[in-house]
């Protein structure tokens with residue numbers, strides 16, 4: 064399988080090149096040149112597979128000519144060995160609700176599903192092709208810890224995570240800084256998340272530094288992350304419908320960077336009988352406004368009780384745009400250019416209708432989110448985390464919906480407590496975090512300072 068850029072400015076690359084590249088060199092995002100199709104007999108057969116068996120089947124065609132079946136069949140169980148559920152992403156019932164629990168990984172949020180896999184994939188590619196990788200990323204919370212847990216202890220990778228000092232939740236900070244492996248470098252910057260992102264961009268734009276130090280990224284633009292997330296849409300469908308291809312289901316997806324829901328879109332394009340994709344946002348509603356009006360325009364970013372969705376411009380949205388524009392990269396480039404110049408663009412009515420055939424979108428307020436946590440708890444005893452509650456709220460009144468549960472409720476204890484008066488009991492991974500030893504550096508939010516720290520740290524190894 065070969066990979067192309069949404070902006071059309073690169074020669075096709077292989078799967079492993081796409082994984083190592085992250086962002087395409089023309090500024091676009093990488094996509095497979097065709098989407099493998101799955102027929103009904105195959106879907107029915109897949110419905111009987113375990114999560115790890117299914118993952119091999121779903122992912123393999125995307126790696127053709129690069130990673131073989133045996134290699135992948137070895138890689139996947141190792142990627143999910145740290146999940147505390149044998150099913151990896153179990154589907155549970157809470158009253159009439161169907162909830163796909165994606166939070167049984169080491170950091171108790173759905174990002175583990177992709178980042179545990181990506182960490183093992185990086186390792187495999189580095190061992191096979193040679194080289195080292197220095198991952199650098201900025202986080203406002205969930206991504207940092209999930210990325211760290213994905214690569215901790217690996218010999219060929221160092222990871223540097225910048226987070227804004229005093230501005231991530233105590234649990235999220237502890238999840239990062241209690242990791243003691245020598246290849247993990249937590250950097251608390253005296254600045255904001257935006258400062259962190261700016262520094263990461265600056266270092267990636269320093270091409271000499273980038274190539275000398277083999278910088279790599281783990282943000283949600285990496286195709287392998289999307290691919291790993293496609294699997295659980297197939298898994299949930301099989302568990303609900305037992306392989307009956309006449310039955311479609313819908314998915315409600317708490318959305319920020321559009322990565323998770325885009326994986327659902329890919330599953331649908333592969334042939335999974337998906338009825339609707341419910342795009343659930345909090346008050347940061349650029350994407351739900353886009354679905355409902357056709358206008359894509361960023362606004363101010365608000366802080367909410369579902370902080371992992373406090374995003375305006377979604378990095379994966381361009382991938383969907385590419386398909387919406389009939390895989391015409393010149394149109395995608397023009398729209399993205401317009402976005403840069405004018406801060407907005409609008410799609411024509413015919414395209415809006417196309418969007419509406421697949422997506423339903425709702426923005427949920429904080430009050431509604433708390434209310435949903437309370438109502439679900441009172442009616443079923445099940446505790447939703449605030450992100451999941453946004454998705455459950457958006458799915459109200461719709462039939463045959465699977466709601467994606469993106470975080471364990473104990474991870475966002477304050478918001479849950481406010482809604483129902485109690486906190487969820489923490490999974491083992493979140494216990495005793497406050498007592499563990501910590502390791503981190505405090506540095507100025509300055510690109511030169513961070514670059515200097517990285518060089519000195521790596522030289523001392």
Ligand SMILES: *Cc1c(COP(=O)(O)O)cnc(C)c1O
Pocket residue numbers: 172173174205206283317318319320321322323324371372450469470
């Ligand atoms: C990252 C995250 C989301 C948003 O997922 P996207 O792929 O960015 O749309 C939702 N919920 C939680 C808990 C997250 O960590």
